Amino acid sequence: MKATLSPSSRQKFKAAALIGSGISSLAKRRSGQEASIMTFHGLCDGMGDEKVLDWSLHLPVEIFRRVCAFLASNYHVISMHNLVSAIEKGDGLEPNSVLLTFDDGYASNYHLAFPILKEFNLPATVFATTGFLDGTERLWFQRMDLAFGTTALPHLDWDFEHGKERLQLTTRAQRQEALLKLLPDLKRMPDEDFLSEIGRIERLLDVSPLPPDQLPAPMRALTWDQAREMKTSGLVEIGAHTHTHPILARCSATAIEAEIITCRDRITAELGEAPFVFAYPNGGPGDYTKECVTGLKDAGFTAACSMINSRVTLESSLLELPRYGTPESVWEAEATVSGAFEAVKAWRRSASNTFMSFLS
């Protein structure tokens, strides 16, 4: 049988190769005037809940702690406020600047991440989905995770864009596979059909959505008191991440405006200060539009983060700051923030170094 590496194993292998070869040290020395923004979601304390299928949104807290210890010793972890001010004034960034961000607003940001941020004195930004914190909106991807995780049905027949398919749901692995298969199709749907489709899938799977206080622990939202305490510490900035977490490019102009304004106003009402930074849900190149960027500007935001993987430079557009995903190890964090991944990409583009093709 041919041995294959999972995408995550391949990423770890690449990271280890870059560090072992010294490319990360070289890249780090050359990366002045640039910053890397890292994206996290929730954290978990290793007590895996069988009900949660997608653990990619909940990094084990021990890995987060090791990443923070590494960054605190080797990098300048700066706040979003400092990054924005450096770009606005054009007066330069500390060499090897890194930013930590958390999307959605999970309770674990307070219970698990905040003590570690305090221990290492590292600033961070939490992007709050305000309806999630209010307890009035459930995150659609959590509803799907729980529907596939808890249904008693053995399969679901589904009309994919490529045709009808039967998704088997007997084992946990099958449920995870079914969820991963369905999510890309769902993310492409227009927003006006979206929530009714989520409700239809729940009915097809014969499950009812759980109220917020019955969610498995990793899926629970921050409370506004916890958000206030983190903000008051001076270490955590609270940014905006819409009110209901739709993919904005699938929304009408009216819905985009409502998501931005409601989110801004809820944060302002709860924390006494308007947020200046926003994160686009999903955040890929096709997930937000020029209208979203203009809408944010009109609503008084000065910065916004995408999920387009790249480094921030002093020339970066403040309302489309690139970010990296969640590292699954300290090696991956180092290869990312040192600029090693980018250096190899640039090197391959310019020199066609075929022997490095394993790093593509």
Ligand SMILES: [Zn+2]
């Ligand atoms: Zn999000």
